[in-house]
Each structure stands twice: as structure tokens, then as C-alpha cells.
Amino acid sequence: MQTKPNGTQHLNTPWNKDKIIGQKRPLKLQEVWAIRIRLQLAQQIRELAFFNIAIDSKLGGCDLVGLHVSDIAHGHAVMNRAIVLQQKTQRPVQFEITEHTREALTAWITHAKLKDDQFLFPSRKHASPHLSIRQYARVVERWVISIGLDPSAYGTHTMRRTKATLIYKRTKNLRAVQLLLGHTKLESTVRYLGIKVDDALEMAEQTEV
Template identity: 65%
Template sequence: MGSVVNSVHREPWYKGKIVGQKAPLKLKDIWALRVRLQMESRLRELALFNLGIDSKLRGCDLVGLKVRDVCHGDQVASRAVVMQHKTQRPVQFEITPATTRDAVQKWIKQSELKSEDFLFPSRIHDSPHLGTRQYARILGGWVQELGLDPAEYSTHSMRRTKATLIYRRTKNLRAVQLLLGHSKLESTVRYLGIEVDDALEISDQTEI
């Protein structure tokens, strides 16, 4: 009888929400935000934004980066290797010179960060580094500033942005798989939201 009493009609959790992959950022939005952050000297956000795009890391891996992960001595490296928290598999990424390397270098210098320090220390006392929720809030602010629909974007939009651009330009699924640190090509196919037939056709044409 208890089950009958408790069977109150509930709206599905996804009602009114967009279910599925979050949208990657467009090039014009990337540059619009970069310019704004530079003009307003928001170094921490600029470093976080540029590194988020370049690294294609999940939010938990991005906020957990230490200075030593991206630096050789006192210089920001051209490439970095990070162990992914979710898969415990290493993934390598490039740190582009004109945008990301410069922004990260300036942020480290301004904040006087040492090798063992977290790259993005938290401003909340009981947390050693920026949390994923804080990162999501910061991203929400960026989306708002760009005049985009907040329901269509999340921190995964940052992870997907460069991967999607690389795929569109090269059609090289294997390369994108390696850059995202996926163990299976099928995961990359789903992540990019491309059709399986299209993916297999491209995969057949891609010599490794």
C-alpha cells in the first residue's frame, strides 16, 4: 500500500533542459572573450580560459594542475603531460605560444606561484585549488558576457572546443582520440557527436 501512496507524479528531471552534449565555443566567441579578458587585465581568467581550450582537459584535471605540470624551470613549456583523474591514463597537450603560454606565464609571475603550488589556487580558505563548481561558475560568467544561452554550455564545452575544430579541419578521428585521452574510438565518436557511418568512413581513410 505504501508504494501506492508514494507514487506521486513527478516531472522528469530533464523536462525543459537540453539533454546531450554541450556546445563547443565558436572561434569568434573565443577571440571576443580573449580580447575582453586581456583588456580588463583579468589574468587568472585569461590563463584558465586559454589553458582550458588548449589542454582539452576535464574540469577536475584542469583545476588540479600544478605549476610544475606546465613549466620547465621558470618557463612555461610548449607541451605538458597530465595523468587523467577519471581514467588514470596520461594525456599530452600543447601550450600555444602567442596566447596560452604568455597568459599562463604572466599569471604565474603576478601571483608569485612556486613549482609545487597549484596553478589556480582557490580563494576559498578550505580548498587548496579552484574547485570544479567554481570553475563552472566562472564559465557561466563568460557565457553570459558573450550573450550565449547558458543552458547550451558547460565546462565540457571547453574540452570539446579545440577537439571539434581539429576534427572539422582534419577529419582525423585517431588524432582527436589521442588528444582527448579516450581509450576507445567509439568514445570519441560519441563525444564529438558525429554520425557513426561518417566516423567509420573517415577512420578507414586515416592511415596510422
């Protein structure tokens, strides 16, 4: 709340005013590739690396933008796997870095001449040492609009949920997804994936005893 010169008070307008709040949709596999190919064709080296590591890492926004080069690479070699301490829970979480993501990250680190102790995605604004959550949200909005999706239905959590949702749909292994997301409780994973009673019944119908 701020005070006007005349002594009256007014409420600050929240950043999410008039925005749809709720669980954001994950991207479908074809949508992931549609965005990836657009970034490749446009030679958006930084955004391609950012998009790929966002999908692979399944990290929350604050953990993703806070990545250092040393978290995912030794020298100029990007690792196959990485481990990060989550800011929210202070619990470590591991993730895989696929080949096309390693290639994109290597290209970005080389292009930006980044050193091990630097943030992987430095901010272009002097006020912040790395990309902010708000900047990340704007980037995601740009990505989904580029392939004709409604930006109100997608957000930074879209990137965290996308691969986790695809893994669950293929394997139905909740425990594995729980570990990949770094959730302490299985119930959190169930809510995060948006698993419904129909999903559980479908699995039950496919199991003969």
C-alpha cells in the same frame, strides 16, 4: 536525504535541478576570440590564463583544476608541451601549449607569485586548495554570458570539446582527436564529438575510388 526535526525526511535539492542536462556545445572560433579579447581588455590575468589553458589542454574539469605549476612549467619557463595523468582513467595525456597561452600563464604565475609545487589555480576559499569544479562551471557561465550566449547550452565540457571539435572539422582525423582527448575507445570520441551520419556521408562523397 536528510531528516527534519519532526522525524520526517526530505530529499536534498540536486544542484542541477531545472538545468538543461546533455552534451554541451563547443565554442566556435570567433566565440573563443571574443571571450579572449574581452578578458585581455579587462586585464583579467587569472581568467585569461585559465581560459587559454582550458582550450589548449582539452582536459576534463577535475584534471584542469588539479594542475600544478610544475605540470606546465619548469621554473619560470612555460613549456610548449605538457603531459598529465588523467584522474579518471589513470592514463597519461599530452597537450600543446600555444604561444598566447604560454604568455598568459607566465603573466599569471608571475602575478600570483606561484611556486612549482603549488596548484596553478588556487582557490580563494580556504575550504579547497584549488578551484573547484563548481567554481569552474560558474566561470564558464560568466564567459559565455559575456558574449551573449545562452549559458544553459554551455558548460565545463564546452572547454574540453572546443579545440577537439575544431581539429576534427579541419582534419577529419578521429584517431588524432582520440589521442588528444585521452580516450581509450574510438567510439567514445565519436560520441563526444557528436559526429552524425551526415558527417560520415559527406566524407564518403569526397572520396573517389
